[in-house]
Every structure is written in C-alpha cells, then in structure tokens.
Amino acid sequence: MTVSLRASSQARTSQPTDDNRTVIEVSGLTKRYGEVEAIRGIDLAVHAGETFGFLGPNGAGKTTTIKILCTLANATSGSAMVAGYDTATQRDAVRRNIGLVFQDTTLDTYLTAEQNLRFHAELYGVPAGAVRPRMRQVLEMVGLWDRKDSLVSTFSGGMQRRLEIARGLLHAPHVLFLDEPTVGLDPQTRTSIWAYINELKGREDITIFLTTHYMDEAEHCDRIAIIDHGKIVAIDTPAALKASIGKDRVQIHTADDRAAIVALAETFGIEAAMHEGAVTFSVAAGEQFVPRLFADLDVQIGSVSVSRPTLDDVFMSYTGRTIRDAEASGTDALRQLVVHMRGRR
Amino acid sequence: MVTQTVTPAADTAVVESIRVAVPEPGFRHDLRAVSIVWRRELIRFRTDRLRAVTALVQPVLFLFILGTGLGALAGRALPPGMDFKTFIFPGVLAMSVLFTSIFSAASIVWDREFGFLREILVAPVSRASIVVGKCLGGATIATFQGVIFLALAWFAHVPYNPVLLLTLVGELLLLSFTLTAFGVMMAARIKQFQAFMALTQMLVMPLFFLSGALYPLRGLPGWLAVLTRIDPLTYVVGPMRDAVFSHLNVPAFEQHALAPGLTWAGWLVPQWLSLGIVAVMGLAMMAVAIAQFRKTE
Numbered sequence: 001m002t003v004s005l006r007a008s009s010q011a012r013t014s015q016p017t018d019d020n021r022t023v024i025e026v027s028g029l030t031k032r033y034g035e036v037e038a039i040r041g042i043d044l045a046v047h048a049g050e051t052f053g054f055l056g057p058n059g060a061g062k063t064t065t066i067k068i069l070c071t072l073a074n075a076t077s078g079s080a081m082v083a084g085y086d087t088a089t090q091r092d093a094v095r096r097n098i099g100l101v102f103q104d105t106t107l108d109t110y111l112t113a114e115q116n117l118r119f120h121a122e123l124y125g126v127p128a129g130a131v132r133p134r135m136r137q138v139l140e141m142v143g144l145w146d147r148k149d150s151l152v153s154t155f156s157g158g159m160q161r162r163l164e165i166a167r168g169l170l171h172a173p174h175v176l177f178l179d180e181p182t183v184g185l186d187p188q189t190r191t192s193i194w195a196y197i198n199e200l201k202g203r204e205d206i207t208i209f210l211t212t213h214y215m216d217e218a219e220h221c222d223r224i225a226i227i228d229h230g231k232i233v234a235i236d237t238p239a240a241l242k243a244s245i246g247k248d249r250v251q252i253h254t255a256d257d258r259a260a261i262v263a264l265a266e267t268f269g270i271e272a273a274m275h276e277g278a279v280t281f282s283v284a285a286g287e288q289f290v291p292r293l294f295a296d297l298d299v300q301i302g303s304v305s306v307s308r309p310t311l312d313d314v315f316m317s318y319t320g321r322t323i324r325d326a327e328a329s330g331t332d333a334l335r336q337l338v339v340h341m342r343g344r345r
Numbered sequence: 346m347v348t349q350t351v352t353p354a355a356d357t358a359v360v361e362s363i364r365v366a367v368p369e370p371g372f373r374h375d376l377r378a379v380s381i382v383w384r385r386e387l388i389r390f391r392t393d394r395l396r397a398v399t400a401l402v403q404p405v406l407f408l409f410i411l412g413t414g415l416g417a418l419a420g421r422a423l424p425p426g427m428d429f430k431t432f433i434f435p436g437v438l439a440m441s442v443l444f445t446s447i448f449s450a451a452s453i454v455w456d457r458e459f460g461f462l463r464e465i466l467v468a469p470v471s472r473a474s475i476v477v478g479k480c481l482g483g484a485t486i487a488t489f490q491g492v493i494f495l496a497l498a499w500f501a502h503v504p505y506n507p508v509l510l511l512t513l514v515g516e517l518l519l520l521s522f523t524l525t526a527f528g529v530m531m532a533a534r535i536k537q538f539q540a541f542m543a544l545t546q547m548l549v550m551p552l553f554f555l556s557g558a559l560y561p562l563r564g565l566p567g568w569l570a571v572l573t574r575i576d577p578l579t580y581v582v583g584p585m586r587d588a589v590f591s592h593l594n595v596p597a598f599e600q601h602a603l604a605p606g607l608t609w610a611g612w613l614v615p616q617w618l619s620l621g622i623v624a625v626m627g628l629a630m631m632a633v634a635i636a637q638f639r640k641t642e
Binding site: 071072073074091096102104106107110111120123126130134167170171 | 380461463470
C-alpha cells in the first residue's frame with residue numbers, strides 16, 4: 001500500500017530510482033543576517049527514504065538551514081539541492097517536491113480542517129480527482145478525518161500539529177521538512193506525534209528532514225547531524241554518535257553484589273562499583289551487552305537498567321559545553337537574529 | 346525515551362494507492378491558485394458577520410447623521426426639493442468600500458504574524474497569482490459591502506434604476522480593486538498589524554475628505570483644488586455622482602453647479618479617462634505588490 005506519487009515526467013527522468021540516491025545535498029552553505037553569521041559552512045547529504053535529524057540548541061542555525069532548503073531564504077554562499085533541484089534557481093520545482101511543517105503553526109484557524117487542506121491542494125495543483133481521496137487518506141493517517149469539518153481554532157496544539165503534518169503530505173512530496181515538530185507540546189502528545197511520523201515512514205515513500213533539540217527525538221532518526229554555532233560538528237547514526245562518546249551506564253541488582261563485581265572483572269574485564277545501591281559499570285553498546293551478561297555471569301541478577309548517554313553527553317563531547325549552556329550563551333545572538341529576521345519577513 | 350513500534354499491517358491494507366502528481370507550473374495551475382486565494386477571502390468574510398456590520402456603521406452615520414444635520418444648512422444651496430443626502434450619497438457609497446478594501450489587505454499582515462503567509466509563500470505558484478487572488482478577493486467583498494449600502498439608496502432619494510445600479514456597482518468594483526491593490530502593496534512592506542491599522546486610519550479620512558464626496562469640486566481655493574486632483578477617490582466619486590445625477594430630475598444648470606465634473610486646469614476630464622486612471626493605478630500598485638512578494642529573505 002505504498003502511495004505512488006512522483007511529480008512531473010521531468011522529475012522522473014532526472015532522478016534515478018536506486019535507494020542510495022541523494023535527495024538533499026548541501027555544500028558550503030552560509031547565511032548572514034547583517035553582522036550575525038547564522039550558518040557558517042554546512043555540508044551534508046541525505047539519502048532517499050532516510051529520516052535525518054538536525055540536532056542542536058536554539059539559535060544554532062537549524063531553522064535558517066531549513067528555510068534555505070525550503071526556498072524561504074537565500075543562502076549567502078554555497079549551494080543546496082533538494083529532490084534534484086537547486087533551491088536558489090529552481091524554486092518552484094523544489095516547492096512542488098517538498099512538504100513543510102513549521103515550528104509555529106501556519107494554519108488558518110478561522111477555516112475548518114478540510115478548508116485548510118483544500119486551500120493547500122489548490123495551491124499545489126493537486127489534480128481535482130485526487131484531492132478528496134488523498135485528503136481522506138492523510139487525515140485518517142493522523143486521526144483527524146472525523147474532525148474535518150471543525151474549525152481549526154477549536155483544535156488542541158497536538159491536533160493542529162497533526163493537521164499540519166497531514167497538510168504537508170497532501171501533495172505527496174518527496175521530502176517532508178519538520179521544524180521542531182513537537183516543540184511546545186506535552187510529553188504525551190509528543191509521543192503520539194512520533195507515532196504518526198513513524199507510521200508515515202512505513203506508508204509513504206518519503207525522506208524526512210527534521211530539526212530538534214531533544215535527544216529522545218533524535219533516536220527516531222536514521223542519522224543525525226549535530227549543529228552548533230552554525231556548523232555541523234558531527235554526522236552519524238544516533239547509535240554511532242553515542243558509541244563515539246563512550247559507553248552506556250549499566251546498573252544491576254544481584255543476589256550477591258560483591259561476587260558480581262568480582263565476576264564482572266574476571267569474566268568481562270569490566271571494572272564495576274557500587275553506586276546508588278546497585279552494581280554500576282560502563283560498557284559500550286549496553287543493550288547488546290545485557291544478553292551476554294545473563295549468559296555468562298554466574299551471579300543471579302535481579303534487575304538490569306541501561307542508561308544511554310544523554311543529549312548533554314553527546315553534545316558536550318563535541319562542543320565542550322552542555323546544551324543548556326549553549327542556549328544561555330546563544331540567547332544574545334539569537335535575539336539579534338530575531339530582530340534581523342523580523343525586519344525582513 | 347520512547348520507542349514507538351508501529352505495525353503497518355492489517356489496518357493499513359484499507360488504504361488504497363492514491364496517485365498524486367503535482368503538475369508543472371502553468372496557466373491553469375495559476376488560475377486555480379487565484380481562485381482559491383479569492384475563495385478564502387469570501388469564506389473568511391462570510392464567517393465574520395460582525396465585520397460586515399461594523400463596516401456599515403461609518404457610512405450610515407455619514408449619510409444619516411451628517412447628511413441630515415448638515416442638510417439643514419446646505420439645503421439652501423441645493424435646488425428646491427433636493428435632499429443633501431442625495432448629493433453626498435455617491436461619495437458615502439464610495440466610502441463604504443474604502444475601509445473594507447484596505448482592511449482586506451490587512452489580512453496579509455495578519456497572516457504574516459500568525460504564520461499562514463508562509464504556507465502561501467512556500468507554495469509552487471507564482472507570486473502574481475497570489476497577489477491577483479488577494480486583490481480580486483478584497484475587491485469582491487468590498488463591492489459586496491458597497492452593494493449592501495447601495496440598498497439604502499431609497500433613503501437618499503436615489504432611484505433603484507437598473508442601469509444606474511449596475512453602473513454604480515461596476516464603479517464600486519473598480520474602486521475596490523484599486524484600493525485593495527493599494528492595501529496589498531502596503532502590506533507587502535509593513536510587517537506589524539498595529540502599524541498597518543494606524544497607517545490605514547491615517548489615510549482613509551484624508552482620502553475621503555479630499556474626494557469631493559461632501560462638496561462640489563468647484564470654486565475651491567487653489568491648494569484644495571490641487572489636493573482633490575491627487576486623491577484617487579476623486580476619480581471615482583465624480584463619475585458616480587454624474588451617474589446618480591443623470592437619473593434625477595435636476596435642471597441642467599443646477600447639475601452643472603453640483604456635479605461640475607473634474608477638470609485639469611480648466612480641461613474637463615472625460616469619464617472614461619477618469620475611470621481609466623483608477624484602473625491603471627490599481628494595476629500599477631498590484632504590479633509593485635507582486636514585485637515585493639517576489640523578493641526572498
């Protein structure tokens with residue numbers, strides 16, 4: 001039940017169909033707002049079908065990058081190709097092939113959900129016959145089909161975000177951009193938004209590019225880029241990034257803690273100690289280690305917990321500070337940036 | 346950390362394959378864009394009845410309160426049996442679309458503040474179709490507003506003559522279009538809603554007062570005569586008053602005194618030119634607005 005999409009014949013001919021084709025290609029991208037350098041030389045490549053995350057503190061240049069990729073801003077230098085088209089010279093072609101969900105809502109709250117989608121369908125030139133079934137499909141995907149006739153102003157924040165995701169998918173884009181898709185939502189709603197995004201990855205043949213400053217959201221991505229001060233400091237899979245900064249923390253409760261510590265040292269060569277009333281040690285790829293632990297440790301284990309490195313751990317290892325520090329010091333630069341952007345559009 | 350396992354198994358089988366092919370840009374696509382932007386204006390207007398009512402308050406005040414009050418004084422200068430309300434009706438009718446037209450452009454500023462403008466600007470359509478749709482939408486709802494006010498013609502002793510009514514509606518449409526284009530042009534530059542409203546308030550009254558809506562454009566001091574000729578509203582109020590007077594039984598010399606027609610240094614500007622000026626101004630301002638929206642950050 002893959003939804004077949006694909007725009008023009010031109011798009012079809014210009015793009016090979018192998019899975020490793022590059023959907024987003026950015027090289028040497030920079031953007032200045034007056035004195036402020038929002039991004040300072042970004043290179044990246046995103047492959048078809050990938051979910052790519054842009055992780056960094058507020059003001060790091062995430063939104064600016066997305067704006068350039070979505071043709072809403074011009075780069076100062078460098079180039080960006082999306083779905084095979086140049087974001088500077090082939091704007092409309094790029095726009096036809098992307099869907100967008102912005103950080104702030106861009107719905108008309110005085111219209112109904114259906115009217116919002118209808119507006120989008122007409123603007124994107126979705127063929128008249130396909131509008132209705134496709135609208136139903138995307139609304140059902142986000143669980144809003146029964147609310148299609150309600151005014152958007154009656155929707156909760158989470159429902160509005162879901163509606164925006166549905167709208168972004170309406171014209172069956174190659175790439176869906178999600179700028180901080182869950183910011184400002186409560187944890188439960190964040191979870192449900194991610195359930196929809198993951199479901200959509202299963203259903204649609206689509207590449208997702210998202211920005212976030214939550215590590216747990218980066219977990220949903222196939223690869224993430226960590227961005228700080230307008231530069232990418234690391235690109236890899238979440239697992240590899242975490243592995244690169246070191247080890248997971250494993251805590252076990254055992255029948256005999258002292259024996260367990262000795263056994264860990266003898267069997268695995270791991271140095272363990274008592275912390276918070278549990279046998280605690282660090283190991284790479286902690287989750288994979290647990291089965292071995294059960295198989296080979298002679299001491300009976302009561303419970304196991306594996307903690308992943310946090311965003312702060314990963315971020316700190318690449319930038320030398322925590323993300324909270326980064327956001328605090330970034331506030332001034334951000335403020336300047338906001339002033340500049342307000343002055344424009 | 347939440348790992349959501351989604352099983353796109355049985356339940357997704359009901360989802361049929363839906364082919365969506367977004368077309369290459371073209372005239373048809375642009376027309377659809379114009380149409381949907383236009384339709385959105387109408388939907389918004391229809392759901393906002395309060396706006397329609399409040400927009401009617403000011404012209405009604407001018408016609409009935411000012412018209413009646415000043416009529417006692419100005420009546421002496423009018424031919425016997427003629428109501429001052431009749432004289433100012435065309436001007437106040439023009440005023441009834443003035444606010445609605447310019448305010449309809451304010452929705453662009455509003456949309457910018459509330460984000461919806463982004464949804465529009467990132468769409469793969471020409472900026473021209475968006476601006477054209479917006480101008481036509483504003484013109485339509487303003488004209489509709491004018492038509493509601495036009496229904497009050499009886500109170501001003503203006504006859505419900507079909508030819509007259511059609512002429513007036515046509516002129517209202519032209520005026521509304523030009524005023525909306527003016528508003529859209531300003532909205533492309535002004536980013537704050539408050540600033541836009543303040544500017545509008547500041548401009549609307551001078552436009553109205555200088556248009557000759559309340560007095561004949563004859564025997565005015567030089568400075569005022571010049572100002573009235575600069576006001577675009579003048580070029581519609583004149584033809585509208587001519588249309589009304591041609592359907593009244595007013596002696597020719599009286600008509601000449603009250604609706605002398607617009608002159609440039611003594612040369613009588615023909616109606617077609619007068620209306621043509623308004624149309625050209627509207628198109629020119631629309632072109633400027635399109636150029637403004639083409640710019641990217």
